[in-house]
Amino acid sequence: MKNLKLLLLTFCCFITFGFQDSQVKSESEPTAEEIGQLLSEAENSIDMMEFDKARNELTKSLELAKRINHERYIALSSSILARMYQVRHEFDKGITELQRAIQIQRDINDQVGLNYSYILYGKILNSKNEYQRSLKYFDLAEQYYQKEKNKEQLGIIALNKAIVYRNLPDKKDQAKSLLNNAEVYLKNSENKYELSRLYYYMARANLTQNEMELAKENAYKSLEISEEKGFMGMKMYTYGLLSQIEEAQNDLAAALELLKKANEIQETIFSLNKEALASATYEKFGMESLKSTVDELTLQNAEQERTLKVNKLTTILSVALITILSLLTLSLYKNNNLRARANELLQKKNSELTLAKENAEKASMAKAQFLSTITHELRTPLYAVTGLTHLLLEESPTESQKEHLNSLKFSGEYLLSLINNILDLNKLEANKVEIVKSSFNLHKRISDVLVALKNSADEKNTKLHFEFDESIPKKLIGDPLKISQILINLIGNSIKFTENGDIWISVKKASQEDKELKLLFDIRDNGEGISKEKQKAIFENFTQGSTQINRKFGGTGLGLSIVKNLLTLLNSEINLESDLGKGSRFSFELDFEVPEAELKSAAVANATPETVEAISNEVMAGKHILVVEDNKINQMITKKILEKNKVVCDVADNGSVAVEKVEKKQFDLILMDIHMPGISGIEATIQIRKFNQDIPIIALTAVTLDDNLDEFYLNGFNDIIPKPYKTEEFFNKINRHLIASETAV
Structure with a gap:
């Protein structure tokens, strides 16, 4: 966390001096340095479990970042707010904030902020017992920091992966090894919070293995750092752990004293975050209680005066009142009988409505599932129609043949438009569409x-x-x-x-x-x-x-x-x-x-549109591309389209064959189908990424991707082309990744 604070302050200085000559800010306009300082203070407040203070600092930093449209700090505010929710065990709220942050960080290519969010996402998923997903996010961050040679962050990742491995029966030995690696990376680190966590978890591992002296030594190392820096939460947890160690050594008196200290810190944390609220509540209800008492006394006095005046009429009215009450009792009895019957009818109708609602929900789910399935089944043969039409149109057909082919092309595009429109309408009706600004x-x-x-x-x-x-x-x-x-x-x-x-x-x-x-x-x-x-x-x-x-x-x-x-x-x-x-x-x-x-430049006209330079298909000439596809027709179509642009093509019928070919041959790019017999395209990509991190892999698939983009990128894909595709989009994405791959080399 401390290195993130240093990065924040460095970035602030860059912003302040880099734009000093080109922009003149008013005294009231916030600076990036001020926002970065607020975010650093919010992190310190979270470390010390001062959540009310942290929330105020985050709210203010987010407001200032939005005022100057600073997307990096808008995203980072959400990431740090997610960290507060993680510490407070409000995991679902934390995930919501992280998803918002990750979307912005990807859009603006903020690699530092994105990998900070990945580590935090992994922590939350571990707390939710989703261990495999947690490890995937840690692996993503680890790949980045290995390239950057950032030892401190690699130590933090090793610590968090060790915490996950402690929960997996077949990984407990690796957990100890990772803790040792983390100690090597973090021993001289300025990040005292993560260092205190490291010694705490080392002590827990020692306790599990009955290494009492080592457990006590590491626990006191963690406690010393926490007391020096004021990490309230770590102090509370460490005192609790020391109590367990003393109890395991049969020193019950010492265990009780340490447990009392842990409870005292817990009460302090509660008081620290609830004192202001409690004070405001007391003042509010205290004043209302006083006002209520005065009003009550006034009413009592008025009631006594009125009682004295009407006391003489009480006897006369009592007889009349008894008569009226008797009549009312009889009337209420009849009304109760009628109400009971009405309630029975209402309960019956309510049961019928509940059943109808459940049936409607089942029908809606069946409709959504049907649309998802039929979309894939329609897109696969439609890919053959559009692909073969494209190939035939490029082979100099006669005029009559060209007319027929254009009609076939129109019909294919019309059918694809129909499929897309039905899916769009289904998503809108299901409220699955969100505004992304x-x-x-x-x-x-x-x-x-x-x-x-x-x-x-x-x-x-x-x-x-x-x-x-x-x-x-x-x-x-x-x-x-x-x-x-x-x-x-x-x-x-x-x-x-x-x-x-x-x-x-x-x-x-x-x-x-x-x-x-x-x-x-x-x-x-x-x-x-x-x-x-x-x-x-x-x-x-x-x-x-x-x-x-x-x-x-x-x-x-x-x-x-x-x-x-x-x-x-x-x-x-x-x-x-x-x-x-x-x-x-x-x-x-x-x-x-x-x-x-x-x-500041509102008067500047916007008549001239920006131009996007088209990428020439000459980039593909001589490149080796592997097409992974189980459908023979789709294999042939994709291969011929590529070979017309002088590409050297190789084909794999399934994921296992693709992995073997990539191990033995050098390819410039892979087009990977998703649904195949044996291992799927996602599983094949995961295996390839174990020995080859650089080759571009593009998913060429007919599945609906709207809600699952993250899963593709997390598992190693560089891009996605939905089938059936437009030829221009197909070539553009392939060319872009080939150029990027050459530039990286």
């Missing part, structure tokens, strides 16, 4: 969408016109993936129903207050249009303007339903204006956040 260039994002849709527009002889407000900042913070999905569906819908016409896409600034920016998106066409009576239903699932339109243009009617659901998720709604035969206009507004740097 990041900084991006909106103009470039829309331009990329238009480039992707240009071929479809050209086939319809339809022109696309794009107007972008030049006052919109170049960089914005929002969810670029969902914005692309909305625009692809809306513009694609306009292209579908517009032939020999025009489509206008415009983005204008609606309003802006400081960092908060609202933009108006408008998509207008002069196509078929939608009748008034159909405009409300057009956003429902599987709905189109009319039966005639469905027959003429095809489609499933899911695109606009997905748009409506996505906009609802983004706190917006779609507006539609349309006249049958004249065209349609779709518009919506979205909120964005402007980064701090863009506010």
Whole structure:
């Protein structure tokens, strides 16, 4: 932990001096150094179990980091908050914070912060008895720190792996060896907290092996460090361990004294974190109690005065009251009988509703499972259709053959679009879609969408016109993936129903207050249009303007339903204006956040989009690629597509053959299928990574990846290409990893 604090302060100094000449900050604006200092203090507070103080420091650091949009410290605040939850045994909360931190750290390539999070993730998983997953995260961090030759962090990892091995019957001997390695790495370390943990666990190991003198010696080493640095938690645990050692040596008096000290520290920790709350509670209830007492006395006095005045009427009213009570008793008896019958009916109805709810939930789960299974079964043969079509189109077909092949290509793409739309809609209805915000260039994002849709527009002889407000900042913070999905569906819908016409896409600034920016998106066409009576239903699932339109243009009617659901998720709604035969206009507004740097150059226009330099397929020439695939047709297709670009291909029918070939031959890249007979693609990759850490391995698979990306990366894959793929994406990813591999060498 201490080396992390040093890294934080070093990074702060870099930020402070690196940008001193290019930016002039106001006195009220926080600096990276201030945030780093707050995070270091929060770690110290956690070490001393001052959780209230740590929470205040973390809250303040997160607020300051967000104010200057410092993503590294935003993520690190979540990581350190997760550490506090881990110390307090609130493991699920800790995992939630770590997942948030890891996502940001991967996006910004913060290797130091990412591996800090990996170690902490491993600790939490160990506490949850998920030992194998815990070791995977420790191994990820260990690979990084071995490259960096960071002995202190390697010592911390060795200590934590030893703690895991103590819980595995076949690993106990390795646990002792790892503790010895950790001592070599950490003996002269400035990280006193981890050093105190090391001696504590060494003492526990000694106690288990009945090495009492060594156990006592290591326990007192841990206690000495903890008392010097004020590590309250470690002091409490060490006194408890010393009590066990004395009890094992039959010195019960000494054991009792040490146990009392452990309990006293426990009470101190509790008081330290609850004193302020208890004080506030006492003051609140003390004042309310005093107020309540005064009000009660006042009411009593008023009641006594009133009683004296009406005392004479009591006798007369008593007789009347008894009569009324008798009548009420009879009425209540009848009402109770009626209520009992009503309750029986309600319980019966409730049981029926509960059963109906359970059946509905089972049906929903069956639907989700069916979609997951059928997706894989559909994608696998569809890969053969699209792959063979691509190969045949490149072999100079005749005009009539080319027409048939283009029809086949269209049908394959249509079927893939249908599958993807159904899956997207299923995820939206199951509330499995989350908003992921990041900084991006909106103009470039829309331009990329238009480039992707240009071929479809050209086939319809339809022109696309794009107007972008030049006052919109170049960089914005929002969810670029969902914005692309909305625009692809809306513009694609306009292209579908517009032939020999025009489509206008415009983005204008609606309003802006400081960092908060609202933009108006408008998509207008002069196509078929939608009748008034159909405009409300057009956003429902599987709905189109009319039966005639469905027959003429095809489609499933899911695109606009997905748009409506996505906009609802983004706190917006779609507006539609349309006249049958004249065209349609779709518009919506979205909120964005402007980064701090863009506010200072708000007047700079954003008319020129960024360009992305395409990677030439010449990179693949002469490269040796291993294709691991059990399906013979898919083997042949992938091999031919690669060999057309002068790639030297080798094929493996299953994971075991792939491992053997990689051990014997030198390959530049591996394309690995996931579901195969024998060992799976994931298991084969794990085995390859044991002897080859550098070769790029790309998962070429038909499985649904949305919820399992982490598992692929954790097990050694460099990237993923879902089948059936677009040829451009296929080549782009392969070329990128080949170039990266050459650069690393």
